[in-house]
Amino acid sequence: MSDVAKLAGVSVKTVSNVVNDYPYIREGTRARVLDSIQKLGYQLNTTARGLRTGRTGLIGLAVPELKLPYFAELADSVIAEAEQVGLTVLIEQTNSDREREIAVLRDPRRRLVDGLIFSPLALGQDDRHLLEVDFPLVVLGERIFAAAADHVTMQNVDAARAATEHLLGLGRRRIAMVGGHRGERIGSAALREAGYAEALEAAGIGVDPGLIGESGLWHRETGAAAIATMLDSGTVPDAVFALNDALAIGVLRELLSRGIRVPQDVAVIGFDDVEDARFAYPSLSSVSPGRAQIARSAVGLLHRRIVERTAPAEHETITAEFEVVPRESTLGLPARPA
């Protein structure tokens, strides 16, 4: 920087001002400085700036697993949003491991990131004291709610109700649900199940426990297993609401492999609207939980907290908009000329 200053015939402070878009600089000066920067190929040392300002321009994103399509897509969106506001994202994987989730909060790449976007999967409401940290934190999802942190969530109940209503609207009556977590009262599973139940009851249909397939992990294989168990027990639904798309794809496979037609015999809808869904065969109807909006809100909120630098009087909760995205797995395949 001092070389640039010398070449431009100004002080380092002026160079710094130019680099930081300080408004009160004579145009000529700015041009000269910019020119010198160009000539010398000067690059700002982010580390030194970080030392001086106490900020690094880095934010952490802690997710269970990048390999899960939903989180890969979330990371994608967060990175894009962060870039908009000049932040860089450091991804940390917790593998849904309780210890690692705690570690991320206690000592994330602390002193390396300015704040953290945290998507927990193992921690629960009892752990909410862990969210009382001394750095900006935005929590995603529905596992923990605490006055101590900002929150970005989706409308799990309403979205699940809408998905179920979509199936009801097609005339389906024996609507199974796959991915339930028996006995849980928090988290996405419980909320989505609540929405499912609401829709059924509003339609004058009760919840049939035999139509609820449990599966702790929401993976393709567990989805396939859950529907297989249900069918093997003699219970045959005319529609399935899977609590996420991975489960739904598992369900799809299992149905097809048994010669059950989708959606003629059984309509299927998932949740998350990951890219997989568009390319499944038949393409999978799903609920888009507003991933882009979630990413934008989370980054925006965190950014604000970082800039404010002072602990907020009140924490915020932002809820994203959802949308039902009907595709072939409920509407049917387009007629194909033989």
Add this chain to the structure above:
Amino acid sequence: MSDVAKLAGVSVKTVSNVVNDYPYIREGTRARVLDSIQKLGYQLNTTARGLRTGRTGLIGLAVPELKLPYFAELADSVIAEAEQVGLTVLIEQTNSDREREIAVLRDPRRRLVDGLIFSPLALGQDDRHLLEVDFPLVVLGERIFAAAADHVTMQNVDAARAATEHLLGLGRRRIAMVGGHRGERIGSAALREAGYAEALEAAGIGVDPGLIGESGLWHRETGAAAIATMLDSGTVPDAVFALNDALAIGVLRELLSRGIRVPQDVAVIGFDDVEDARFAYPSLSSVSPGRAQIARSAVGLLHRRIVERTAPAEHETITAEFEVVPRESTLGLPARPA
């Protein structure tokens, strides 16, 4: 740090030594220092250390798109390997955009990362001068080879030959290939096509141009489109070698939706062995390109270069081992009791 020193009754230098595992410290001193650190809840300021040492402990990983399963899984592996050697990974997405790939090389989060693992998709051999950078760089893939950088690749030709031989070994003779890049002489497409051709020729079967489906992008949809075009033109293969798993899954869908049985009528094998493959229906045979080894090699190599600090006399190329992973899409579905 000076607070810790004061409490422990030593100098900051001693604290620094302890924190950095400097070996020659009296045990009692170390214990006192560690104790003070604990008491004060002191955390090392990574930024200040970075300023002083010129290293940040961060490495960049530039990939086309995190949403593509292969790259999500690669990132996963790289993050895990980097953690082993105390490095943190900063992911950058290029979106296979030429300009962004150039930007990543010219000015990555430069001065923020100690080195870069770069997986190009748009740059080609003519751009190899861009690889002459003044920071440690490990290039992945087969698009560019340059004496100026370290390289980690997979055995594209051999692996493709093995995949094709697997199909030949099952008695298939009209083996289609999907994902070709007509006219290209570099990159994965050209190499894998070469392996495919080698296997066919060794078996005394020539390459039938009608059995080669082109598709620039290796996505599910392009795979489906390529095989559809081939079938519509009246060409019916008895096996398909798709140049990656996404293409293969597209092929699978298209075949199934036409009522063509896999593998009885057409066997299908992919390349990459992503998790999708295991859960496809039928599960997809594939070639595992040694992703874990690629990640380990890339991180190891980069780490060495960073530690060495001096430009290496010679650059290295490491080639990962591959493995054919046969599954239902070539071996057949297990008998299912009706």
Add this chain to the structure above:
DNA sequence: TTGTATGCGTTATCAC
């Protein structure tokens, strides 16, 4: 085995 002094490249302060 430990301490002292110095500087890494930037921004903040305050003077001009």
Add this chain to the structure above:
DNA sequence: GTGATAACGCATACAA
């Protein structure tokens, strides 16, 4: 509008 100078928190010589 711009400049001089002191931090930021640490590691490195070198001395002791």
